Structure formats: structure tokens, C-alpha cells
Amino acid sequence: MSPGTQYTPYHPKWYRSRMSVWWWLQNRSYVYFVLRELTSVFVGLCALLLLWHLRALVQGPEAHAYFLAQMRRPFFVALNGVGLLFILFHTITWFNLTPKAMVVRVGGKRVPDWTIAGLNYVAWVLLSVAVAVVLLRG
Amino acid sequence: MALVHDVLIIGGGGAGLRAAIAAAELNPRLDIAVVSKVYPMRSHTVSAEGGAAAVIKPGDSLDAHAYDTISGGDWLSDQDAVEAFVREAPAEMLQLEHWGCPWSREPDGHVAVRPFGGMKLERTWFAADKTGFHMLHALFQTTLKYDTIRRYDEWFVTKILVDEGRCQGVVAIEVATGKVQAIFAKAVVLCTGGCGKVFPYTTNASIKNGDGMALAYGAGAPLKDMEFVQYHPTGLPFTGILITEATRSEGGWLLNKDGYRYLQDYDLGKPEPKPVFRSMELGPRDRLSQAFVKEQEKGRTLVGPYGHYVHLDIRHLGQKVIDKKLPFVRELCLKYENIDPVKEMIPVRPVVHYMMGGIHTDIHGATSLAGLFAAGEVACVSINGANRLGSNSLTELLVFGARAGTAAAAFASQQRKPSPSVLAQAQDEERRLGERFLRKTGGTEKVAALRAEMQKTMEESAGIYRTASVLEEAARKLRKLQERFHDVSLEDRSYTFNTELIAVLELSYMLDVAEAIVHSALQRRESRGSHQRTDYPKRDDTQFLAHSLATRGENGSPRIEYLPVTITRWPPAQRVYGR
Amino acid sequence: MPPSVTLAVTRYRPEQESEPTLQTYEVPFRKDWVVLDALNYIKDNLDGSLSFRWSCRMGVCGSCGMMVNGSPKLTCAAFLSDYLPGPVRVEPLQHFPVIRDLVGDITDFMQKLKRVKPWIIREQEKPLVEGEYLQTPDQLEMYKQFSMCINCMLCYSACPVYGLEQSFIGPAAIALAQRYNLDSRDEAARERLEILSEHDGMWQCTFVGECSKVCPKNVDPAGAIQQLKLVGAVDWFRFLLPWGTR
Numbered sequence: 001m002s003p004g005t006q007y008t009p010y011h012p013k014w015y016r017s018r019m020s021v022w023w024w025l026q027n028r029s030y031v032y033f034v035l036r037e038l039t040s041v042f043v044g045l046c047a048l049l050l051l052w053h054l055r056a057l058v059q060g061p062e063a064h065a066y067f068l069a070q071m072r073r074p075f076f077v078a079l080n081g082v083g084l085l086f087i088l089f090h091t092i093t094w095f096n097l098t099p100k101a102m103v104v105r106v107g108g109k110r111v112p113d114w115t116i117a118g119l120n121y122v123a124w125v126l127l128s129v130a131v132a133v134v135l136l137r138g
Numbered sequence: 139m140a141l142v143h144d145v146l147i148i149g150g151g152g153a154g155l156r157a158a159i160a161a162a163e164l165n166p167r168l169d170i171a172v173v174s175k176v177y178p179m180r181s182h183t184v185s186a187e188g189g190a191a192a193v194i195k196p197g198d199s200l201d202a203h204a205y206d207t208i209s210g211g212d213w214l215s216d217q218d219a220v221e222a223f224v225r226e227a228p229a230e231m232l233q234l235e236h237w238g239c240p241w242s243r244e245p246d247g248h249v250a251v252r253p254f255g256g257m258k259l260e261r262t263w264f265a266a267d268k269t270g271f272h273m274l275h276a277l278f279q280t281t282l283k284y285d286t287i288r289r290y291d292e293w294f295v296t297k298i299l300v301d302e303g304r305c306q307g308v309v310a311i312e313v314a315t316g317k318v319q320a321i322f323a324k325a326v327v328l329c330t331g332g333c334g335k336v337f338p339y340t341t342n343a344s345i346k347n348g349d350g351m352a353l354a355y356g357a358g359a360p361l362k363d364m365e366f367v368q369y370h371p372t373g374l375p376f377t378g379i380l381i382t383e384a385t386r387s388e389g390g391w392l393l394n395k396d397g398y399r400y401l402q403d404y405d406l407g408k409p410e411p412k413p414v415f416r417s418m419e420l421g422p423r424d425r426l427s428q429a430f431v432k433e434q435e436k437g438r439t440l441v442g443p444y445g446h447y448v449h450l451d452i453r454h455l456g457q458k459v460i461d462k463k464l465p466f467v468r469e470l471c472l473k474y475e476n477i478d479p480v481k482e483m484i485p486v487r488p489v490v491h492y493m494m495g496g497i498h499t500d501i502h503g504a505t506s507l508a509g510l511f512a513a514g515e516v517a518c519v520s521i522n523g524a525n526r527l528g529s530n531s532l533t534e535l536l537v538f539g540a541r542a543g544t545a546a547a548a549f550a551s552q553q554r555k556p557s558p559s560v561l562a563q564a565q566d567e568e569r570r571l572g573e574r575f576l577r578k579t580g581g582t583e584k585v586a587a588l589r590a591e592m593q594k595t596m597e598e599s600a601g602i603y604r605t606a607s608v609l610e611e612a613a614r615k616l617r618k619l620q621e622r623f624h625d626v627s628l629e630d631r632s633y634t635f636n637t638e639l640i641a642v643l644e645l646s647y648m649l650d651v652a653e654a655i656v657h658s659a660l661q662r663r664e665s666r667g668s669h670q671r672t673d674y675p676k677r678d679d680t681q682f683l684a685h686s687l688a689t690r691g692e693n694g695s696p697r698i699e700y701l702p703v704t705i706t707r708w709p710p711a712q713r714v715y716g717r
Numbered sequence: 718m719p720p721s722v723t724l725a726v727t728r729y730r731p732e733q734e735s736e737p738t739l740q741t742y743e744v745p746f747r748k749d750w751v752v753l754d755a756l757n758y759i760k761d762n763l764d765g766s767l768s769f770r771w772s773c774r775m776g777v778c779g780s781c782g783m784m785v786n787g788s789p790k791l792t793c794a795a796f797l798s799d800y801l802p803g804p805v806r807v808e809p810l811q812h813f814p815v816i817r818d819l820v821g822d823i824t825d826f827m828q829k830l831k832r833v834k835p836w837i838i839r840e841q842e843k844p845l846v847e848g849e850y851l852q853t854p855d856q857l858e859m860y861k862q863f864s865m866c867i868n869c870m871l872c873y874s875a876c877p878v879y880g881l882e883q884s885f886i887g888p889a890a891i892a893l894a895q896r897y898n899l900d901s902r903d904e905a906a907r908e909r910l911e912i913l914s915e916h917d918g919m920w921q922c923t924f925v926g927e928c929s930k931v932c933p934k935n936v937d938p939a940g941a942i943q944q945l946k947l948v949g950a951v952d953w954f955r956f957l958l959p960w961g962t963r
Contacts, residue, residue, distance in 0.1 A: 011314075011814070011816075011822070013634070013731035013732075014731070014814035014815060014816050014822055015729055015731070015735075015736065015737055015814060015815040016814045016815075017811070017815075019812075019877075019880045019881055023877055023880065023881075024877070026787065027787070027788070029925070029926070029927050029930060030877065030925070030927070033923075033925045033926070033927075037923070097924065097926075097943070100924075100926075100937075100939060100940040100943045100944075101940075101943035101944055101946065101947045102944075102947065103940075103944055105859075108855035108858070110858075176770075176772060176780065177780075177823070177827070177868075179778070179779060179867070179868045180770075180772050180773075180778040180779065180780045181778075182772070182773065182778075184773065184777050184778050184867075185773045185775060185777050185778065229845050232845045232848065232849055233845060235849045235850065236837065236842065236843065236845070236849075236850065236902075237836070237837060238836060238837040238897070238900060238902065238903070240857055240860075240861060240864050240900075241849075242854075242857070243852055243853060243854050243857055245853065245854060246851070246853070247851030247852055247853045247856075248848075248849065248851065249849050268777070268865075271777055271867070272864065275864070279830075279835040279836050279893075280836050280837075282830070282831045282834075282835065282836060283834070283836045291827070314816055314817075314822075343772040343773040343774070343778065344771060344772055344774070345772050376749050377774065377775070379774075379775045380775075466777075470775060470776075473776070473794060474775075584765065585761075585765065586760075586761035586762065586765075628765065629764065629765035629766045630765055630766035630768070632730055632732055632733075632766070632817070633732065634730070634731050634732060634816060634817045635768045635816050635817035635818075635820050636768070637760075637768045637769070638760075638765045638766060638768075
């Protein structure tokens with residue numbers, strides 16, 4: 001600010017409104033953003049379930065059977081179901097946003113966003129197919 | 139607490155910022171301040187689109203640029219100023235490139251140039267079609283690196299302080315708080331731009347009110363060549379938004395209602411499919427605007443809800459060229475006219491765009507008042523004469539901004555601090571503002587009504603074609619408006635960001651400037667460049683190869699005197715285009 | 718087409734009141750009018766005390782940013798016809814202190830702009846007699862998008878991080894830093910990266926992405942920030958490379 005002024009940048013007379021705790025309900029983009037961030041919770045939960053599964057496997061057939069029985073309970077079915085939806089949402093938003101951070105130029109022209117995102121999807125599908133083949137063959 | 143600086147620059151546009159940098163570079167110990175009534179990025183330089191001219195191509199020469207400028211100005215340009223201008227232009231433009239301006243380039247990396255109206259060869263540097271925007275932001279961001287340049291953003295200057303025969307500073311209102319402050323300085327540079335808003339239809343922004351011109355006029359400095367008002371041939375009909383000359387330099391055509399390239403009827407050459415230098419649509423702006431009026435008189439223009447217009451056709455350039463060279467034009471047409479210039483023709487008509495006239499300065503930017511300098515559109519050096527060529531004014535900002543900044547810095551280095559008796563003047567000014575506007579009771583006139591009447595008067599009298607009787611009537615009307623102005627009343631009595639007060643002060647500036655324009659136009663009994671008199675249709679070099687000087691008279695109205703034009707190497711000749 | 722439309726406009730006169738209020742005005746409806754035209758109509762004919770900023774009215778100066786029906790917009794580019802039947806709510810840009818009516822205080826942004834050193838920084842300047850720095854159209858294309866910012870600050874209004882944490886340097890400032898980082902003539906990308914890696918720099922951004930959505934000039938500040946984050950992250954690992962210095 002200039003010298004000799006009678007006020008500072010945060011002048012007492014200037015009105016400052018407080019941001020509401022419900023700011024994220026203001027428009028659709030914000031709600032979408034908060035849901036996207038919430039997916040991290042479900043990613044965490046599903047990771048924990050995976051660890052539990054691994055531990056059950058290591059502990060032997062009885063522990064594993066107990067684990068599977070637990071997974072059939074409605075609560076865990078719901079958790080897995082909702083978790084899957086959120087993880088899919090997480091993946092799709094992540095892939096769609098990747099081209100924003102990764103700018104690739106070929107011959108001076110910028111590779112279009114859908115190409116970069118598309119390559120991610122293709123890699124995902126290929127990897128999923130590979131994992132499925134390995135798991136189902138055995 | 140007194141605010142004191144060495145060099146004070148009023149106006150934060152291209153010229154002002156360039157002057158600030160020039161002063162800071164000349165003497166890093168100088169205390170420099172820029173006062174602007176808006177944040178510098180909002181200055182009207184930002185809307186300039188087409189480009190800035192400087193000799194750079196191998197086949198080009200300084201003499202060619204000088205000749206184009208002088209003939210474009212219908213021989214009213216001071217040739218010593220033009221010679222200095224064309225000589226310093228390339229270095230200034232390169233300097234701006236070094237400071238980061240994103241000039242459009244040739245494939246090999248060199249700066250690209252495009253043809254422009256009235257120029258024999260292409261020499262107009264451009265940054266897509268937002269040249270002024272990129273220039274202003276490059277300059278503004280460069281000023282941020284100098285710690286010696288301080289800024290007073292949103293401070294509005296109301297008076298120039300004069301004492302002991304020299305300028306000692308200004309009085310300004312800090313708009314956000316309403317506080318009136320004197321800012322003392324050893325040298326003041328006015329870079330406040332033009333005054334397009336005295337007319338109703340203009341490409342100019344709301345902030346172009348002739349502030350600096352009126353301030354200098356009020357302090358006794360004369361205004362030069364005020365009658366020369368440039369009408370840009372292609373503005374959008376309702377908003378007046380500028381459609382850059384670059385549309386024509388890339389190959390656009392002006393068509394009347396019959397789809398005919400009517401410029402060929404007005405001694406501007408023969409229509410060719412590709413643009414030809416100094417011919418047809420690449421003729422000078424005054425001739426193109428005059429052709430429009432003639433077409434309108436013949437009934438060959440189209441009529442729309444906002445008056446008469448013609449078509450600017452760039453469809454044949456193709457989408458690729460338009461998106462590469464004229465993307466902003468496409469954006470503006472789509473948004474404001476709902477028209478895609480790739481597929482449809484753009485409705486255009488002449489609108490007020492630039493003031494060739496302004497505060498009389500010498501080739502260093504010094505006015506007749508010691509310590510007061512001016513540069514940019516507010517000043518009249520004069521390099522533009524009776525008609526400015528497109529793309530000369532952006533370069534003018536750099537060349538004369540630098541010259542004025544350097545001259546002001548040199549002047550300031552030799553001055554004592556301002557005299558304390560000026561403080562009393564500042565206090566008087568604060569009292570005046572309070573009594574006349576903020577605390578005044580009664581008053582029946584409203585700002586908006588007075589302004590609209592002034593604009594209507596100017597449109598009718600000082601348009602593209604003028605005549606004595608209408609100008610005399612306008613002079614009387616403006617005098618009356620000045621008197622009615624004393625009775626203006628404000629609805630807004632607050633001190634905090636009172637934009638109505640600012641509007642009233644801007645109106646007072648515009649009324650002074652309008653009177654100077656009308657009186658200068660009345661006295662010049664000839665037709666030259668953009669000043670066309672139906673009662674004196676010929677150019678008269680015996681009587682009027684001279685600049686008009688408007689000095690404030692006793693009762694407020696200007697008295698007009700004449701100052702001969704400086705001719706060096708180009709004796710007056712006929713302006714020839716298209717042949 | 719209706720003959721008129723209602724505007725509900727924020728009024729705040731700090732000398733008289735401690736909180737802003739909404740005042741309604743009835744404005745004639747015209748197909749060509751933008752919200753700014755309506756505000757000027759109010760000022761010229763109905764209420765001369767309404768304060769707001771504007772200048773070029775063609776979307777290039779950045780003065781007239783305001784919240785229109787809750788979204789940050791340039792009022793010179795917001796057509797009244799898009800807001801029919803009304804009422805149209807016009808408020809000052811959010812996340813900035815309100816000085817008066819529709820005018821916000823942007824000094825915070827001006828200081829942040831300076832912090833990112835938005836000017837060409839080089840070890841050695843090329844003398845003017847040697848001409849311009851060569852820059853091919855492809856090199857210009859690298860940073861061109863980020864140079865289009867008009868400093869209208871709609872992005873700061875859209876950014877919830879800036880709203881919650883005023884110290885955040887913000888989208889426009891970071892985009893401008895990236896503009897210079899990518900300019901082939903500049904040599905200070907590392908310096909700016911250091912500044913942006915500070916506590917209130919680019920890492921505060923959580924990629925809400927609203928800034929790029931509201932930007933009237935398609936600058937894509939969100940993209941600039943994520944690109945810088947990638948560069949910053951990769952740069953951090955440089956200490957692992959035996960030949961690289963940190």
C-alpha cells in the first residue's frame with residue numbers, strides 16, 4: 001500500500017464476511033469436489049479390508065473361512081459395494097485430471113487431454129485383465 | 139504528513155509505466171511514484187488490439203516510416219518529432235521484447251510484423267490481436283521489479299499545484315477513504331490518456347475523460363490541435379467496441395448494403411483480392427470514416443436498431459487465419475453481436491477512438507509549464523498531426539513515455555524540494571471539494587443528464603464533418619452546460635469510495651476539454667485530415683499549416699492561437715492513397 | 718421479452734451501517750444489455766450513490782468482476798437475458814473485504830502478484846543492438862495461455878481454499894509465475910519454484926478446479942498449479958540423482 005495512507009489493507013471499516021461451514025453446498029462443483037476428496041476415506045477402508053484378508057490367508061483356512069463369512073454379512077457387503085463405487089469415482093476423476101498436471105508435447109503440439117486420460121484407462125483395463133487372468137487361471 | 143516524491147507520474151497506462159521505468163533506470167536514487175485513478179492493469183492501453191509500428195524489416199527505412207506518418211498526418215506533424223520517433227521506435231520495441239512482451243513470431247523465431255493502414259510496408263509488431271493488453275501487462279509486471287517505484291492505486295488527481303512558476307505536485311483524493319491529500323513532487327508527468335468519453339459513441343473506456351488535459355489546461359498550459367478527433371472506421375454499432383484495423387490488414391473488406399467495396403469510389407485505389415499497402419481498406423482512418431459518411435448520404439449503408447452501419451467481411455480469410463491472428467475479434471463478435479465472423483459479416487461503423495490533440499509538449503515531453511511533462515495520448519508532440527496512423531500510438535507510448543520520464547528525472551535531479559506555500563493551495567482545494575460537492579445543499583442538476591447533453595452536443599457538432607453554424611451553437615451550449623454544472627448535486631455524500639464524486643469531477647474535466655475541441659474546430663477554417671469543414675472543404679497551407687493552441691481564457695472559454703508546424707525534410711504535398 | 722427486470726444489489730455504506738444489505742431496483746430489460754448496463758442505468762437514473770468499478774466493458778480490463786446470482790462473473794459479459802425472469806442478485810466478489818457496495822479490496826492480490834517475481838529474470842541481458850531473443854511460435858505457445866490473465870480475480874472468488882485461508886497465494890498469481898517459468902527467455906524457474914513451495918504457496922491448492930471453470934479468458938490456473946506441483950515434486954527427488962544438485 002502507498003505511504004501516508006490512513007488505512008491498512010485490513011481496514012476496520014471494510015466488511016469481511018465469514019465463510020460458512022456449509023460453503024461446499026453452494027454449487028455442484030463444490031459438492032463434487034468434496035465427494036471426490038471423501039473417496040480417500042473409502043480407499044483407506046478398502047485397503048484395511050485387503051490387509052485383513054491377507055492376514056486371514058496367512059493365518060490359515062479357519063481364519064480365512066471366518067473372514068469370508070464376515071464378508072457375507074450385509075454390513076460388509078454394503079461397505080464393499082459403496083467402497084467399490086467410491087474407488088471407481090476416485091479412479092475416474094484421477095484419470096480425467098491427470099492431463100491437467102501432465103502436459104505432453106509431441107512435435108510442438110500439445111497432446112489432447114482425452115489422449116492422456118485415455119491411455120490411463122487403457123492401461124487400467126489391460127492391468128485388470130492381466131490380474132484377472134492370473135487369479136482365475138489358478 | 140506530507141507526501142513528497144522526486145518524480146510523480148499521473149496515469150498508470152503504457153506511457154506512465156514506461157516513464158516510471160525510464161526515470162528509475164536513469165537515476166536509481168530517485169523516489170518515483172505513479173498515481174492512477176484505477177489499478178494500472180485497468181488502464182485503457184489494455185484494450186488496444188492491432189499492433190505497434192517500428193522499422194524492422196530489411197526493405198524498410200526510417201524515412202519511409204517518417205513519410206508515412208507525416209503524410210498520414212496531412213502534414214500537420216512536427217517533422218523533427220517524427221524523425222526522433224521513428225528513430226527510437228525499434229529500440230523501444232526491442233526493449234519491451236526483452237522485458238517479456240509476447241510478440242507474435244515468424245517460424246524462425248524473429249518478431250513478426252503485419253501491414254497496417256497508411257503504411258507503405260509492413261512494420262507493425264503485434265501480439266495476436268491483444269497487443270495493448272500484452273504491452274501493458276509486460277510493462278506493469280516489469281515496474282514491480284523496481285523498489286523505487288511506488289504506486290498510489292485508485293487516487294484521483296483534482297488539481298496541479300503551481301508555485302514560483304513551476305509545477306510542484308498535485309492534490310489527489312484517495313478514493314477508498316475520501317481523504318484529500320497533497321502529493322508534492324519536483325517533476326510531474328501527465329500520462330492520463332485521451333478524452334473519448336466526451337462523445338457518446340466511442341471505443342474508449344469509461345475512464346477516458348481527459349483528466350490530464352483539463353488539469354494542465356486549468357494550470358495554464360495550452361492544449362494543442364484539439365479539433366483533431368479520430369474516428370476509427372470499424373467499431374461495433376451498439377457498444378462501440380473496437381474491431382481492430384488488423385482485420386483489414388489481414389485482408390478484410392468493407393462492403394456497403396449492396397455488397398460493394400465502396401472505398402474504390404473515394405480515391406483510395408482499386409479493389410484487389412489481397413490487401414495492397416496504402417490502398418482501399420489499408421487507407422488512413424480519416425479517409426475511411428469520411429467515406430462511410432458519404433455512403434450514408436447516398437443511402438448505401440444498412441440501417442439497424444442502433445443507426446447506420448456497413449459490413450466488414452473477413453469470411454474469406456478462413457477459420458485458421460482468424461483463430462490464429464484475430465481470435466479476440468472472433469470472441470468479441472460472438473459475444474456482443476452473436477455473430478461468427480468466420481461465417482457472417484461484422485456490422486461496423488465509425489466511432490470516436492483517439493485524440494490526436496492534447497497538451498502541447500516539445501519533443502522531450504516538456505509542457506510550457508516548468509516541471510510539468512506529458513506523454514502518450516494526453517500529449518500532442520505532435521507526431522500524429524491531423525490524423526494518426528494505426529499502430530503508431532502504442533509505439534508513441536514507449537518512445538515519448540521514455541523521453542518524458544527521462545526528462546522529468548533529469549529536471550527533478552536539479553530541483554529543490556517544493557515550497558511550503560503550496561500547502562495552503564492544497565488546503566484550499568480540500569475546502570473547495572467539500573463545499574462544492576460533498577457538503578453542498580440544494581442543486582438541481584444531475585451528473586448523468588449533463589454528461590448526456592454534452593455528448594449529444596459533441597456528436598452533432600464535432601463529428602466527422604463540421605460546419606461553422608453548428609460549431610458556434612455547440613460552443614454556446616457548452617458554455618451553458620458549464621454554468622449549469624455549478625448547480626450539480628450529488629446523491630452520494632459518503633467519503634468511502636464515492637464514485638459519483640469522481641464522475642462529477644470527470645465531467646468538469648470533460649466540459650473543459652469539449653470547449654477546447656469545439657473552439658479549436660471553429661477557428662480552423664480549412665479541412666485537413668480528420669477535421670473536415672463542409673464550409674471550408676480545402677486544405678489551406680498558407681494560413682493553417684500550424685497547430686492550434688487553446689489556452690484557458692478569463693471566463694473559462696479558450697482563446698485560440700497558432701503555432702507553425704516544424705518542417706524539416708518533407709515539404710507539404712498531396713496525400714495520395716491507392717495510386 | 719419482459720419490459721423490466723429486478724436487480725437485487727448489495728449496498729454497504731460503512732459510515733452508516735456495519736453490515737451489507739440487499740437493495741432492489743427495477744431496471745428496463747433490453748436484449749443487448751449486460752448486467753453492467755443495468756448497473757449503469759441504476760446509477761444514472763435511479764440511485765447515483767451506487768458504487769462499482771468498471772472501465773472497458775469489453776472483457777479485457779478485469780475491473781467489473783462481481784457475483785451474479787452467486788457465481789463470479791464479469792458483469793460486462795453477463796447478459797441480462799441469461800438471468801430471466803430475475804431477480805438478478807449482484808454482490809461484490811466473495812473472499813475479498815468489501816470497501817463499499819460492490820467494491821472489494823484487492824490489495825492482498827496486488828502484494829501476492831509482486832511476490833512471485835512476474836518479470837523476466839536472466840543472468841545476462843542481451844544488448845538491444847543484437848536484436849530480439851529468438852522465440853519460435855512453438856515456444857510462445859508453451860506459455861501463451863497463462864499470459865492471458867486479465868487479473869479480474871474471479872478465480873480468487875471461486876477458490877474455497879483462498880476463502881478459508883487468506884494467506885494462500887492464489888490461482889492467478891501462481892498461473893502468472895508459471896507463465897514466466899515457461900517463457901524461453903526467462904531463467905528464474907527455480908527461484909519461483911522456491912517461492913511457490915513455501916507454506917502458503919502452491920501446495921495449499923487441493924485442485925478443486927473451480928478457478929479454471931470461472932476464468933473468462935481460459936487461462937486454466939488450476940492446470941498451471943498442478944503442472945508446477947509435478948515439477949516441484951520431481952524436483953524434490955533430485956537429491957537422489959548422483960549428478961544433480963539440490
